[in-house]
Amino acid sequence: MTDRRTDVNLEATATASPATSATPDFDAAANLDQLHAMLDAIQVKNGWNKPTPSLYPQPKQRFAGARWRYADARAALHAAGRLVGTEWAERRNLILANPVAGNDYSTVTTLVAAYQMVKAGETARSHRHTPNAMRVVLEADDDTFTIVDGAKVPMLHGDVLLTPNWSYHGHSNESAREAYWIDILDAPLVQALGPMFFEHHPDQVEAADRIEPASPMRFAYADYLPRLLGTAPMAPGLRQLELGVDRIDSFDRIATRLDAGADWAGEKSTASRILLVIDGHGHSTIGGQRFDWSGGDVLAVPSWMEHAHHADQDAVILCVSDAPMLRALRWLRGADAG
Numbered sequence: 001m002t003d004r005r006t007d008v009n010l011e012a013t014a015t016a017s018p019a020t021s022a023t024p025d026f027d028a029a030a031n032l033d034q035l036h037a038m039l040d041a042i043q044v045k046n047g048w049n050k051p052t053p054s055l056y057p058q059p060k061q062r063f064a065g066a067r068w069r070y071a072d073a074r075a076a077l078h079a080a081g082r083l084v085g086t087e088w089a090e091r092r093n094l095i096l097a098n099p100v101a102g103n104d105y106s107t108v109t110t111l112v113a114a115y116q117m118v119k120a121g122e123t124a125r126s127h128r129h130t131p132n133a134m135r136v137v138l139e140a141d142d143d144t145f146t147i148v149d150g151a152k153v154p155m156l157h158g159d160v161l162l163t164p165n166w167s168y169h170g171h172s173n174e175s176a177r178e179a180y181w182i183d184i185l186d187a188p189l190v191q192a193l194g195p196m197f198f199e200h201h202p203d204q205v206e207a208a209d210r211i212e213p214a215s216p217m218r219f220a221y222a223d224y225l226p227r228l229l230g231t232a233p234m235a236p237g238l239r240q241l242e243l244g245v246d247r248i249d250s251f252d253r254i255a256t257r258l259d260a261g262a263d264w265a266g267e268k269s270t271a272s273r274i275l276l277v278i279d280g281h282g283h284s285t286i287g288g289q290r291f292d293w294s295g296g297d298v299l300a301v302p303s304w305m306e307h308a309h310h311a312d313q314d315a316v317i318l319c320v321s322d323a324p325m326l327r328a329l330r331w332l333r334g335a336d337a338g
């Protein structure tokens, strides 16, 4: 085997690739500072004096507990209806970026939430992407639909609709009133891992010749609310019902009912959560900070953060978390570990 140093250019600069540079004379380093400076020439970092620890005893959290108010988002989206057209905007939505420095997208580590509005008579064109998505409907009249894989799926208050990885989806508001909902996507996870693909439907809006109220992509509020109320309480005034099984592996949906006056002491977990208030009002404490909430509001509960919730009025909250993925990877610890 040829020694690769025999044919290197000895005049190469320190920024050249290691394959074409001479090995620095490390033995000439008189102290650690000099040795560290020489490591740059071979594109490595010392592992004995890292500026930022790579391993630590417990999860460190970049994101904060946060709350977004539907009343604010609704007013902003209504105004955007005058100024932002779906003919040039892929979606008329508001991204709930966790309010920490340097973040302009993720709501929690793996998930993003957004409020979206489609005007009466308007269509949001069809597309597909590798991030999994779901909607929770806040306000919509009859004849508001998400078109998924060639079927029109009705959107009514409290409904949860799934558009899994690579399913075409568009939105069609054939009613006389603006429709509002919350989108959740695992796009931050896909961005981190790399397998992002996106494309428009070749026909702009996918043709749909049938309405499917019982679509497997839809959890209708009229169906799951009675089932939720029929479950045995886990604690006084607290009931939970998982909306599954389905084709999304990265996040789950736990419908949670809190009777007026009831408390939900959510223990900390390695799962990241987004809570969507469908009905009712109350308050939560997340990481020691109090947030009041009412119907349509959204709460971010970052992983490994204490959180507790209290309803002043009968409330339904949809809790979305990445627990299934953490469980599959054996990284789920805490309250959701089961």
Ligand SMILES: [Fe+2]
Pocket (backbone or CB within 6 Å): 127, 128, 129, 133, 169
């Ligand atoms: Fe989409």
